[in-house]
Amino acid sequence: MKKVIKFINKYHLLFFLFFILLIVSIPFLMKLGEKEKKGDYLVCYVVDGDTIYACKDEEKLLVRLIGIDAPEMDSQEGVEAREYVDNLLADKYVSLQYDQEKNDKYGRELCYVWLDDVLINAEIVRNGYAIPMTIEPNTYYQKEIALAYKQAKK
Numbered sequence: 248m249k250k251v252i253k254f255i256n257k258y259h260l261l262f263f264l265f266f267i268l269l270i271v272s273i274p275f276l277m278k279l280g281e282k283e284k285k286g287d288y289l290v291c292y293v294v295d296g297d298t299i300y301a302c303k304d305e306e307k308l309l310v311r312l313i314g315i316d317a318p319e320m321d322s323q324e325g326v327e328a329r330e331y332v333d334n335l336l337a338d339k340y341v342s343l344q345y346d347q348e349k350n351d352k353y354g355r356e357l358c359y360v361w362l363d364d365v366l367i368n369a370e371i372v373r374n375g376y377a378i379p380m381t382i383e384p385n386t387y388y389q390k391e392i393a394l395a396y397k398q399a400k401k
């Protein structure tokens with residue numbers, strides 16, 4: 248009878264240890280499916296409809312939003328696009344998500360910008376302030392941005 252009790256206690260202990268290990272590893276396992284994101288950045292300045300400065304501590308990144316093209320600032324549409332993005336993002340915290348290429352030829356960070364759970368790149372297109380512009384290999388959210396463009400045209 249004592250052997251049976253020792254046998255049961257060993258399995259209870261193993262089950263308990265396995266259960267603890269599982270609970271401790273859940274947060275790590277949940278992050279495995281996410282693409283690389285760079286923490287919370289404050290949008291400290293909006294350059295134009297598709298370019299912002301994102302600040303965190305002493306770091307100040309010039310960020311080009313991937314997959315969209317807004318009008319240039321020398322046009323009324325460009326000024327309106329900048330104003331829209333400024334109203335949407337200025338002094339708010341966003342997450343930056345990279346695709347395949349991290350920088351363009353001008354040294355800007357190439358990112359998808361998230362405000363809470365909203366993909367801002369698509370939101371700008373959906374509201375008519377930019378059009379889709381896909382440059383390979385950065386195509387991860389190409390379908391979402393194209394859908395936003397269709398919704399904007401309605």
